[in-house]
Amino acid sequence: EVQLVESGGGLVQPGGSLRLSCEASGFTFSSYGMHWVRQAPGKGLEFVSTISRDGGSTYYANSVKGRFTISRDNSKNTLYLQMGTLRGEDMAVYYCARAPTIHSGSYAGFDYWGQGTLVTVSS
Amino acid sequence: DIQMTQSPSSLSATVGDRVTITCRASQTIVGYLNWYQQKPGKAPKLLISTASTLQSGVPSRFSGSGSGTDFTLTISSLQPEDFATYYCQQTFSPPLIFGGGTKVEIK
Numbered sequence: 001e002v003q004l005v006e007s008g009g010g011l012v013q014p015g016g017s018l019r020l021s022c023e024a025s026g027f028t029f030s031s032y033g034m035h036w037v038r039q040a041p042g043k044g045l046e047f048v049s050t051i052s053r054d055g056g057s058t059y060y061a062n063s064v065k066g067r068f069t070i071s072r073d074n075s076k077n078t079l080y081l082q083m084g085t086l087r088g089e090d091m092a093v094y095y096c097a098r099a100p101t102i103h104s105g106s107y108a109g110f111d112y113w114g115q116g117t118l119v120t121v122s123s
Numbered sequence: 124d125i126q127m128t129q130s131p132s133s134l135s136a137t138v139g140d141r142v143t144i145t146c147r148a149s150q151t152i153v154g155y156l157n158w159y160q161q162k163p164g165k166a167p168k169l170l171i172s173t174a175s176t177l178q179s180g181v182p183s184r185f186s187g188s189g190s191g192t193d194f195t196l197t198i199s200s201l202q203p204e205d206f207a208t209y210y211c212q213q214t215f216s217p218p219l220i221f222g223g224g225t226k227v228e229i230k
Contacts, residue, residue: 035219037167044224045159045167045210050217059217062124095166099214102155102173107214109157109172116166 002026002112004096009117016086016121022079022096022114030054030074033101035110036081038092038119048094049081053101063089083119091121125149129211129222135230142198144225146211149192155215156194158187162207170209171196201227 008020022034036048049070050059058070069082079096094117097110126149136142146156154174159167169178171187174194184199198205206229211222 037221044208045161045212045221047212047219047221050219059219061218105216106155107219108176109159109169109178109212109214110167111169111172111178113166113168 002098004098004112004114006094006096006114006117009094009119011120011122012086013123014087014121017082017084018086018119020081020083020094020096020117020119022081024077024079024098027098027112029072029077032098033107034070034072034079035097035099036070036079037095037097037110037113038090039095039116040089040092043092046092050107051079052104057105059105086119086121088121091119093118124218125152125213125216125220127211127213127220127222129225131225132223133226133228135228136201137230138201138203140201142201142205142227144196144209144211146189146194146196146222147192148194148213151191152213152215154190155213156187156189157212157214158185158196159210159212160205160207161210167210198227 003025005023051070067085071080097113099107099110128147158171161167175187208226
């Protein structure tokens with residue numbers, strides 16, 4: 001059974017940092033591009049970041065570029081999101097998701113999602 | 124970056140209605156368009172991948188069509204469990220942007 005389990009969310013002050021993790025199981029982790037998506041309270045889905053199967057290519061939403069870093073450890077089946085200089089608008093539920101790679105940079109749909117982890121940015 | 128425009132943002136419908144949601148990309152995304160359903164407090168669920176591929180276990184009343192820049196999600200006969208928010212997403216070229224969502228409510 002495919003499972004994605006996020007952790008690391010919590011309360012952080014504006015300007016602070018947080019690292020999210022997403023532990024994968026039930027599939028060959030290194031065969032899939034992995035992604036972070038967030039959803040602010042009462043708002044729609046927002047793409048955050050993508051990392052290729054081997055970690056060699058990464059992409060970010062303009063809203064987080066330069067502040068967030070996506071990475072993965074294929075030996076530990078784990079995806080990470082290092083978040084820095086956090087702002088109020090970063091407060092959201094953060095989901096990790098997987099998607100089959102069709103060709104470099106292009107993916108099929110996000111077919112499995114984690115349950116999400118809540119990041120609260122407040123003083 | 125490719126922008127995604129989804130319409131309508133909300134709609135009211137009755138059980139049994141045929142419902143259509145559209146999504147337009149700011150440039151061609153070939154067929155790299157996906158549709159998701161989300162219910163409150165839950166993670167999104169992939170319904171249709173690459174414009175028209177119905178995911179396993181998704182009822183056949185859901186269908187997707189389109190290519191290039193214009194895409195459609197159709198629910199042929201709305202059921203009570205279909206009241207939810209629906210999102211499109213392009214996965215042709217990062218950033219993999221989502222549409223703004225369509226909330227389907229009970230009339």
